[in-house]
Amino acid sequence: MFTSAVQKAQLEIIRALAFHLDDVFPAVKSALDFELFDEPILKKLGGLLIKEKKGVELSAVIDHFDDRQEKELVSEILFDEVHPDDPVQIIQECLATLKGRLIKDQIKTARLKMRELESLGQDTEAIILEVAELQKQLQDLTVSLDRE
16 A cells, blocks of 8 residues: 555654654654654554553554554554664654655745746746755755765
8 A cells, every 4th residue: 555655654654653662752753743744544643653652552553543444554554563773763764755755845836836937027036045945955854864
């Protein structure tokens, strides 16, 4: 079900939280933002996992889902344990993937707006500066990942 890089990043964050919450949450809580998630079931699951700010009984989390198919999917996610070498790094890299996608979407939207303004003969300087700033943010995100 989760095939794109963004979906896989969301899934890996959830799995790292599910199996290593006590280890990873203190290190990533300030950067963790489930609003970056576009998969509703993973967004809900992430919120449930960190609700108490401590490890939870995974089987109890499943009870928060009503639909049988959702329960099966959540069970598959939660009980297909992975053993990453460094779950904090996994979460940081996956969050960077999600933030990178968001920035790319913002750049695309700004460029469309810039074309629209150009076709109307209007000033595009502010949007050019916005695109440059977004590109810098994207570059900084990539550079910070390379350093880790």
